[in-house]
Amino acid sequence: MIKSLAVDDAGRIIARASRPTEVHAGQDRVVRNLAAAVEDVTRQLEQAGAVMGDTMTKSIGVGVPGVLNVEKGLVVASPNFPRWEGFPLRARLEAAIGRPVLIENDANAAAVGEQWQGAAVGLKDFLFITLGTGVGGGIVLDGRLWRGPGGRAGEFGHVKVMAEGGEPCGCGSRGCLERYANASALERYVLDALPGGTKSDLQRLAYDRPDAVDPAMIAQAAQAGDAAARAAYQRFAVYLGLGIANVVNLLDLRHFILGGGVSESFDLFAPRLRDEAAARIYGVAIDEIHILKARCGNEAGALGMAYLALEKS
Amino acid sequence: MIKSLAVDDAGRIIARASRPTEVHAGQDRVVRNLAAAVEDVTRQLEQAGAVMGDTMTKSIGVGVPGVLNVEKGLVVASPNFPRWEGFPLRARLEAAIGRPVLIENDANAAAVGEQWQGAAVGLKDFLFITLGTGVGGGIVLDGRLWRGPGGRAGEFGHVKVMAEGGEPCGCGSRGCLERYANASALERYVLDALPGGTKSDLQRLAYDRPDAVDPAMIAQAAQAGDAAARAAYQRFAVYLGLGIANVVNLLDLRHFILGGGVSESFDLFAPRLRDEAAARIYGVAIDEIHILKARCGNEAGALGMAYLALEKS
Numbered sequence: 001m002i003k004s005l006a007v008d009d010a011g012r013i014i015a016r017a018s019r020p021t022e023v024h025a026g027q028d029r030v031v032r033n034l035a036a037a038v039e040d041v042t043r044q045l046e047q048a049g050a051v052m053g054d055t056m057t058k059s060i061g062v063g064v065p066g067v068l069n070v071e072k073g074l075v076v077a078s079p080n081f082p083r084w085e086g087f088p089l090r091a092r093l094e095a096a097i098g099r100p101v102l103i104e105n106d107a108n109a110a111a112v113g114e115q116w117q118g119a120a121v122g123l124k125d126f127l128f129i130t131l132g133t134g135v136g137g138g139i140v141l142d143g144r145l146w147r148g149p150g151g152r153a154g155e156f157g158h159v160k161v162m163a164e165g166g167e168p169c170g171c172g173s174r175g176c177l178e179r180y181a182n183a184s185a186l187e188r189y190v191l192d193a194l195p196g197g198t199k200s201d202l203q204r205l206a207y208d209r210p211d212a213v214d215p216a217m218i219a220q221a222a223q224a225g226d227a228a229a230r231a232a233y234q235r236f237a238v239y240l241g242l243g244i245a246n247v248v249n250l251l252d253l254r255h256f257i258l259g260g261g262v263s264e265s266f267d268l269f270a271p272r273l274r275d276e277a278a279a280r281i282y283g284v285a286i287d288e289i290h291i292l293k294a295r296c297g298n299e300a301g302a303l304g305m306a307y308l309a310l311e312k313s
Numbered sequence: 314m315i316k317s318l319a320v321d322d323a324g325r326i327i328a329r330a331s332r333p334t335e336v337h338a339g340q341d342r343v344v345r346n347l348a349a350a351v352e353d354v355t356r357q358l359e360q361a362g363a364v365m366g367d368t369m370t371k372s373i374g375v376g377v378p379g380v381l382n383v384e385k386g387l388v389v390a391s392p393n394f395p396r397w398e399g400f401p402l403r404a405r406l407e408a409a410i411g412r413p414v415l416i417e418n419d420a421n422a423a424a425v426g427e428q429w430q431g432a433a434v435g436l437k438d439f440l441f442i443t444l445g446t447g448v449g450g451g452i453v454l455d456g457r458l459w460r461g462p463g464g465r466a467g468e469f470g471h472v473k474v475m476a477e478g479g480e481p482c483g484c485g486s487r488g489c490l491e492r493y494a495n496a497s498a499l500e501r502y503v504l505d506a507l508p509g510g511t512k513s514d515l516q517r518l519a520y521d522r523p524d525a526v527d528p529a530m531i532a533q534a535a536q537a538g539d540a541a542a543r544a545a546y547q548r549f550a551v552y553l554g555l556g557i558a559n560v561v562n563l564l565d566l567r568h569f570i571l572g573g574g575v576s577e578s579f580d581l582f583a584p585r586l587r588d589e590a591a592a593r594i595y596g597v598a599i600d601e602i603h604i605l606k607a608r609c610g611n612e613a614g615a616l617g618m619a620y621l622a623l624e625k626s
Contacts, residue, residue, distance in 0.1 A: 066596075067595065067596030067597075076596050077595065077596040124462070125461070125462050137563070139563070139564070141454065141459070146454070146564065147565065148438070148564055148565020148566065149437070149438050149565060149566070149567055150565050150567065150597065150601065151565070152565045152596050152597060153563065153564050153565035154563070154565075155562040155563065155595050155596065156562075156563060158562045158595040159559045159562050159563055160474075160555050160558065160559055160593055161473075161475075161476045162474075162475055162476060163474045163475060163493070163551055163552055163555050164551070171595045172595075173592060173593050173595065180476070238476060238477070239476055242473050242476050245473065246472045246473055246559070247563070249468040249469075249471045249472050250450070250452070250466065250467070250468065250469060250472055250560070250563070251452070251459065251461055251466050251564075252460065252461020252462060252463050252464070252465045252466035252467075253461065253462070254462055254463065279486060280473055280486050282380065282390065282468050282471040282484045282485075282486065283379075283380030283389050283390040283465050283468065284380075284463065284465060288463065
């Protein structure tokens with residue numbers, strides 16, 4: 001789904017639209033859909049009589065899942081856009097929209113959004129983590145997005161949590177954190193737990209239709225006290241805790257903002273997550289580490305892109 | 314061992330001395346030894362008729378293994394200095410030496426040394442890794458040492474390479490990279506391989522006196538083609554490759570400088586290290602990653618501290 005926002009310079013959302021992405025229909029269609037989503041909000045603004053021109057940013061910011069070459073405006077690698085490697089997304093969007101375009105990794109964009117309007121307001125150094133179908137990251141150091149020398153930093157989901165073996169990942173490697181701390185991992189943990197005899201209301205359902213065990217159902221069951229569902233969140237917390245501790249040990253970051261669909265269940269895994277991180281950090285007390293739930297929901301990325309476009313203007 | 318250097322502003326070493334550390338003899342003795350090592354080089358400079366005063370930096374830089382609170386001048390945690398937690402090292406050294414003192418983590422200092430005079434000259438973004446009894450790291454981002462908000466960044470050796478279980482580490486946790494990529498890990502890998510029947514000249518020695526299998530001997534045996542010794546370096550490379558790939562994925566760093574005793578055997582593990590990193594990086598080609606041997610040897614740390622002291626002057 002493409003989400004499109006128009007935002008004023010105080011970060012207030014003044015128009016929003018959404019369009020299907022339709023990746024299966026090919027690159028031309030995706031570019032057209034993106035341009036149409038921009039057109040949708042532009043039309044809303046015109047109808048509302050917003051003063052155009054001076055008050056509009058010249059640039060449009062587009063957040064994209066995957067690794068990008070931001071400087072050249074290319075898609076480098078994205079599990080969401082298979083075989084788009086090398087696609088000149090920025091140039092194609094500029095041609096379709098008729099305005100300058102910024103592209104940025106979606107988790108990087110969400111980090112900026114949370115820093116502008118959400119849980120990271122006032123923070124100079126933090127890692128934003130998105131927990132959904134994939135696991136992504138956006139690193140802010142000294143107040144600025146850390147893109148790295150090649151603009152590809154923040155692939156927190158592809159940090160390995162085991163040296164040998166491990167679940168195969170869409171990136172072509174194995175043992176990536178993403179495979180242990182995304183929404184599907186929760187389903188796997190529930191299905192793993194059931195044959196062992198863990199008492200669970202999900203039991204009969206999983207037996208009849210294992211495909212029907214989805215993250216929303218697991219969250220609901222865990223809230224209701226279901227043992228297998230609660231155990232799944234505990235196991236999830238082990239891996240995410242490891243990932244967070246490793247970033248503490250490497251970069252001395254103190255603030256972690258968790259966004260994405262799975263973060264809606266923050267309370268189900270946060271206490272264990274804290275314990276797991278505490279067991280693995282070195283030279284820092286756990287009281288100095290702050291793991292917070294994101295506040296901008298699934299609009300964090302679009303907000304961040306608006307900020308980056310404003311900044312560029 | 315305390316190593317003490319005097320360096321001119323072009324980075325040339327103009328005096329050097331060394332003193333035993335004598336940690337077992339207590340904090341007062343260590344402070345006295347450090348002050349004496351500074352006195353040794355000062356006396357050499359005076360005897361050589363070096364012009365004192367204007368040309369001397371006011372500050373003395375001291376690199377220390379372990380986690381420090383650089384701002385307050387305290388030791389936070391150091392396996393090399395057990396029970397020194399909270400020790401006001403900087404204040405004690407300033408009292409003993411009579412001049413301002415800078416303290417810095419030794420791997421951070423070595424990173425600066427390599428950047429000034431070694432393998433990292435001209436690099437803006439890199440990770441320096443020290444491979445010895447311990448494994449340490451120093452991160453340079455955008456040309457500057459990245460200390461993190463609390464001054465404790467760079468604990469690369471305490472990044473975990475497994476989520477559950479793992480070798481216990483001196484830091485109190487388990488599964489730290491340090492336990493899999495330090496000098497003792499090589500010994501463990503050799504001793505592990507032998508009962509399995511790996512043909513090795515180390516066999517009889519290990520059977521008679523397993524304690525006698527040390528890193529220098531393993532390096533020598535591997536150079537001579539010994540199978541068990543070569544296998545040990547391959548296994549070592551798996552874990553170090555994982556650690557490097559994780560830093561690529563997280564920070565998009567492209568340059569890694571390997572120092573410390575084990576890096577002397579760089580050629581024995583570098584090809585496999587490259588392959589292991591290649592298998593785990595995402596969105597970056599291995600040709601863009603440069604893994605280099607450090608050039609300043611065991612004086613990198615002292616050189617880096619000299620640079621930091623010059624910079625402060």
